[in-house]
Amino acid sequence: MGMTMTQKVLAAHSGLESVKAGQLIKAKLDMVLGNDITSPVAIDEFRKADFSGVFDKNKISLVMDHFTPNKDIKAAEQCAKCRSFADEMDIVNYYDVGDMGVEHALLPEKGLVGPGELIIGADSHTCTYGALNAFSTGVGSTDMAAGMATGEAWFKVPPAIRFNLTGELSEWVSGKDVILHIIGMIGVDGALYKSMEYGGSGLKSLTIDDRLCIANMAIEAGAKNGIFEFDEITKEYVDGRVNREYNTYSPDEDAEYERVIDIDLSTIKSTVAFPHLPDNTRTIDEVGDVKIDQVVIGSCTNGRYSDLQVAAQVLKGKKVAKGVRALIIPATQKIWRKAMKEGLFDIFLDAGCAVSTPTCGPCLGGHMGILAAGERAVATTNRNFVGRMGHPTSEVYLASPAIAAASAIAGKISDVSDVL
Numbered sequence: 001m002g003m004t005m006t007q008k009v010l011a012a013h014s015g016l017e018s019v020k021a022g023q024l025i026k027a028k029l030d031m032v033l034g035n036d037i038t039s040p041v042a043i044d045e046f047r048k049a050d051f052s053g054v055f056d057k058n059k060i061s062l063v064m065d066h067f068t069p070n071k072d073i074k075a076a077e078q079c080a081k082c083r084s085f086a087d088e089m090d091i092v093n094y095y096d097v098g099d100m101g102v103e104h105a106l107l108p109e110k111g112l113v114g115p116g117e118l119i120i121g122a123d124s125h126t127c128t129y130g131a132l133n134a135f136s137t138g139v140g141s142t143d144m145a146a147g148m149a150t151g152e153a154w155f156k157v158p159p160a161i162r163f164n165l166t167g168e169l170s171e172w173v174s175g176k177d178v179i180l181h182i183i184g185m186i187g188v189d190g191a192l193y194k195s196m197e198y199g200g201s202g203l204k205s206l207t208i209d210d211r212l213c214i215a216n217m218a219i220e221a222g223a224k225n226g227i228f229e230f231d232e233i234t235k236e237y238v239d240g241r242v243n244r245e246y247n248t249y250s251p252d253e254d255a256e257y258e259r260v261i262d263i264d265l266s267t268i269k270s271t272v273a274f275p276h277l278p279d280n281t282r283t284i285d286e287v288g289d290v291k292i293d294q295v296v297i298g299s300c301t302n303g304r305y306s307d308l309q310v311a312a313q314v315l316k317g318k319k320v321a322k323g324v325r326a327l328i329i330p331a332t333q334k335i336w337r338k339a340m341k342e343g344l345f346d347i348f349l350d351a352g353c354a355v356s357t358p359t360c361g362p363c364l365g366g367h368m369g370i371l372a373a374g375e376r377a378v379a380t381t382n383r384n385f386v387g388r389m390g391h392p393t394s395e396v397y398l399a400s401p402a403i404a405a406a407s408a409i410a411g412k413i414s415d416v417s418d419v420l
Contacts, residue, residue, distance in 0.1 A: 002252025033121030041141035055151030101332025104300035111241030131211035165202030167266035175210025184281030192222035298329025302380035314405035321411030
């Protein structure tokens, strides 16, 4: 029996000719990632294990993004611990205020993750890098500590679900709508500890940013990882970014899948996930009258330049509805600078939006946009659990940048056609 893309990556990094679902393996790592929440715990475990140093100072990334700029003394202490550890271990890829970004946008942008590589991160959305034909997955802080010291990690090889994509996306429909559609179809545990593998002729309709968004939310379906086939769109993105040799992997024709799902992208409508789970989805024509108090456009899911560009197209010449707070959060400094230079900030500010420095901020209810009791937000983030963005009685509705921008103008969840 042949292998899936994930199985091929895992086999290559474990020195085995082949692996199969359920097999336990130890594999070599190409990158170990941590942030200002998870890294301090990993550092403590690193010290407890009495490790003397890291396996490769170039293959560890510490990104201060969740509570930065520091919102309080505890956040400052967390970052100080990471800063001190990075200095002590001479870690090259340490990113803090002024040169940081939301980790899962920053690492691909800087070419720190690439095709065919194996990446672990002490953050559940590390699965983002599967968009580049890599195997990447979230782990606990203890596994991060061991990974930093040894450059290896244990894995149970996951079974896979194959998504055959055909057709082309309609206007204003994006990767966010695709993954919300899929999660709504299979459920938040529909891919539990499985690999979500994407291929088919429809790939050419998905930009690299669409793919990064889709892979990012694999965990919202319970998946171990998401991974895309390598094609010219992937190559165009990594060329000039990934300055090292890399391998690409395609599934064997006789690869074994637990399930094969065919999706015609042209049939997907703009989709919104209602509280309090990402699988509680409705198409935009099923939403009804849902008034809102806040809109957040940003995060590791939808804070890239193309996301801001779409939001600006909708908001240009319009005004945010009275009583609605609209927050724009570019995911990295590079994206922030480009959006400013290209005039997007003028559009946002003229519309009545606030533009933030890169941060995870409100996505996890950290800072920069916390909801009060009973308030509702439309967000381009990836989770809408109870209390995710503030008070336990607040509500988060997940949507694409286009729908979020339209909703900011209308003051309620709305389609782009309702405001243009």
